[in-house]
Amino acid sequence: MAPTSDAVAPGSRLPEHPDFLWNNPEPARGYDVLVVGGGGHGLATAYHLARTQGVSNVAVLEKGWLAGGNMARNTTIIRSNYLWDESARIYEHALTLWENLENELDYPVLFDQRGVLNLAHSLQDVRDSVRRVNANRLNGIDAEWLEPAEVKDVCPILNVSPDIRYPVLGASYQPRAGIAKHDHVAWGYARAAAGLGVDLIQNCEVTGIRTSGGRVTGVRTTRGDIAAGKVALCAAGHSSVLAGMVGLRLPVASHPLQAMVSELLEPVHPTVVMSNAVHVYVSQAHKGELVLGAGIDSYNGYGQRGSFHVIERQLTAALELFPIFARAHLLRTWAGIVDVSPDASPIIGRTPIAGLYLNCGWGTGGFKVTPGLGDCFAHTVARDEPHPFVEPFGLERFTTGALVDEHGAAAVAH
Amino acid sequence: MQLIPCPWCGPREEVEFHYGGQAHLSYPTDPAALSDADWAEYVFYRDNPAGPFPERWQHSAGCRRWFNAVRDTRTYEFQAGHRAEDDRQVIP
Ligand SMILES: Cc1cc2nc3c(=O)[nH]c(=O)nc-3n(C[C@H](O)[C@H](O)[C@H](O)COP(=O)(O)OP(=O)(O)OC[C@H]3O[C@@H](n4cnc5c(N)ncnc54)[C@H](O)[C@@H]3O)c2cc1C
Ligand SMILES: [Zn+2]
Numbered sequence: 001m002a003p004t005s006d007a008v009a010p011g012s013r014l015p016e017h018p019d020f021l022w023n024n025p026e027p028a029r030g031y032d033v034l035v036v037g038g039g040g041h042g043l044a045t046a047y048h049l050a051r052t053q054g055v056s057n058v059a060v061l062e063k064g065w066l067a068g069g070n071m072a073r074n075t076t077i078i079r080s081n082y083l084w085d086e087s088a089r090i091y092e093h094a095l096t097l098w099e100n101l102e103n104e105l106d107y108p109v110l111f112d113q114r115g116v117l118n119l120a121h122s123l124q125d126v127r128d129s130v131r132r133v134n135a136n137r138l139n140g141i142d143a144e145w146l147e148p149a150e151v152k153d154v155c156p157i158l159n160v161s162p163d164i165r166y167p168v169l170g171a172s173y174q175p176r177a178g179i180a181k182h183d184h185v186a187w188g189y190a191r192a193a194a195g196l197g198v199d200l201i202q203n204c205e206v207t208g209i210r211t212s213g214g215r216v217t218g219v220r221t222t223r224g225d226i227a228a229g230k231v232a233l234c235a236a237g238h239s240s241v242l243a244g245m246v247g248l249r250l251p252v253a254s255h256p257l258q259a260m261v262s263e264l265l266e267p268v269h270p271t272v273v274m275s276n277a278v279h280v281y282v283s284q285a286h287k288g289e290l291v292l293g294a295g296i297d298s299y300n301g302y303g304q305r306g307s308f309h310v311i312e313r314q315l316t317a318a319l320e321l322f323p324i325f326a327r328a329h330l331l332r333t334w335a336g337i338v339d340v341s342p343d344a345s346p347i348i349g350r351t352p353i354a355g356l357y358l359n360c361g362w363g364t365g366g367f368k369v370t371p372g373l374g375d376c377f378a379h380t381v382a383r384d385e386p387h388p389f390v391e392p393f394g395l396e397r398f399t400t401g402a403l404v405d406e407h408g409a410a411a412v413a414h
Numbered sequence: 415m416q417l418i419p420c421p422w423c424g425p426r427e428e429v430e431f432h433y434g435g436q437a438h439l440s441y442p443t444d445p446a447a448l449s450d451a452d453w454a455e456y457v458f459y460r461d462n463p464a465g466p467f468p469e470r471w472q473h474s475a476g477c478r479r480w481f482n483a484v485r486d487t488r489t490y491e492f493q494a495g496h497r498a499e500d501d502r503q504v505i506p
Contacts, residue, residue, distance in 0.1 A: 238464070240462035241464050244463075249461075250459075250462070251459045252462060300435075300487050301487050301490060302488050303489060307415070342457075342458045398457075398459075399450050
């Protein structure tokens with residue numbers, strides 16, 4: 001590819017790798033709140049408990065290393081163009097926080113508002129997308145419907161020819177959407193939380209949850225028992241395993257979700273392109289790799305690897321849409337385990353066990369909500385009362401029938 | 415690509431199969447007697463273990479028959495019915 005003379009050199013905006021951002025304390029005997037899971041959600045929740053809610057006697061327990069789960073595996077797409085009011089509120093709250101996150105954490109998270117295109121490939125896709133654009137606007141969210149030629153203006157390397165198998169009939173476009181650097185987001189929250197007195201404890205797997213008289217009293221871990229007034233679950237794909245420790249069943253299924261990156265390339269891809277129908281989503285990372293996400297495997301799985309045919313199908317779609325990628329080399333592929341709920345919306349809030357709080361079911365799309373979830377979940381845990389933005393997402397909706405059906409705006413594409 | 419043991423056709427590639435989720439679920443015998451919570455259980459709640467999981471598969475691009483299998487969701491290994499000496503056995 002021809003070098004573009006006025007382009008910023010790939011990687012030039014990346015800060016130095018941090019060598020010291022938090023301590024590794026020994027677990028104390030007890031805490032006011034234990035957050036289980038040291039991914040983005042756990043770290044942001046701990047940060048907001050200390051910073052916003054004034055609860056600083058908090059520990060985050062992580063079975064592996066901080067942010068080694070889905071946080072380090074996702075394709076980092078951030079947007080708020082969901083269909084329903086309930087979703088619009090929480091995702092837009094998060095997007096507003098992303099816009100100020102570097103200042104808030106005093107740490108570079110490289111939030112880059114390069115816009116997101118969601119492609120439509122059939123008449124039904126077009127109608128659904130236009131409906132979503134209208135719904136977004138009614139909720140004060142920036143959204144536009146673009147015709148194929150306008151899509152091409154935003155992303156010149158996209159093939160908008162009408163004679164491909166799934167032609168681009170247009171796209172919804174959210175200019176304020178974008179990507180951030182997931183590792184830096186985690187490090188920024190970890191550093192800020194540790195600075196506020198939160199203990200970040202790695203290599204500490206929760207193996208049991210202790211209760212007495214219907215109330216949480218603490219957890220069992222691979223590093224001994226730890227007492228707690230409250231326990232907040234942020235374990236993403238492993239939430240069923242943790243809830244099962246207190247006999248709580250969750251309406252989620254864990255599935256492998258794959259992604260991959262190419263070698264480093266000159267800047268060629270100016271935005272983020274997603275397609276639900278052909279199931280591929282592509283952006284170019286700050287350093288220059290193409291980052292491509294696939295669909296989930298159909299079967300339940302915890303193995304952190306996925307099926308080869310899913311990648312094959314996704315790359316076929318990617319090459320039709322982006323002929324320029326044909327000679328790029330793939331560097332690596334991997335999978336994370338995501339917990340998918342029946343209405344493609346998260347499950348957040350209190351549980352039948354007093355002092356035990358649930359945050360799960362974000363499935364394939366929970367990175368984008370990290371700052372907003374941290375704020376609203378910390379509120380829910382600290383006050384034992386759901387924050388209004390997460391209230392519609394309680395477990396009881398599966399019994400009342402008040403589902404928040406986001407399959408069209410959420411389902412695997414992020 | 416993962417090989418899946420069809421009890422009638424033997425091991426075939428994963429792409430020939432369709433996944434049917436948890437096995438051994440049956441429609442409520444007395445639907446009118448179910449509470450909203452019971453219906454929620456039936457419609458939305460499934461087991462999601464990290465470990466052996468009884469599930470349904472269809473050999474959709476082969477003999478088109480459904481069968482049950484026990485698969486470990488951590489290793490993806492099919493545990494039951496994967497017997498070299500008797501690949502026609504219906505998986506328990
Ligand atoms: C391939 C892929 C691409 C994705 N792309 C996007 C995207 O572009 N945009 C988007 O918005 N979302 C995306 N997601 C989804 C997003 O990554 C998740 O929804 C989000 O990361 C979930 O919250 P989390 O960050 O806290 O989870 P995680 O980072 O997975 O954190 C959970 C943590 O809990 C720990 N844990 C589990 N069990 C225990 C235990 N018993 N004791 C202690 N600790 C435990 C795990 O080790 C893990 O670190 C993607 C996911 C994947 C896998
Ligand atoms: Zn067969």
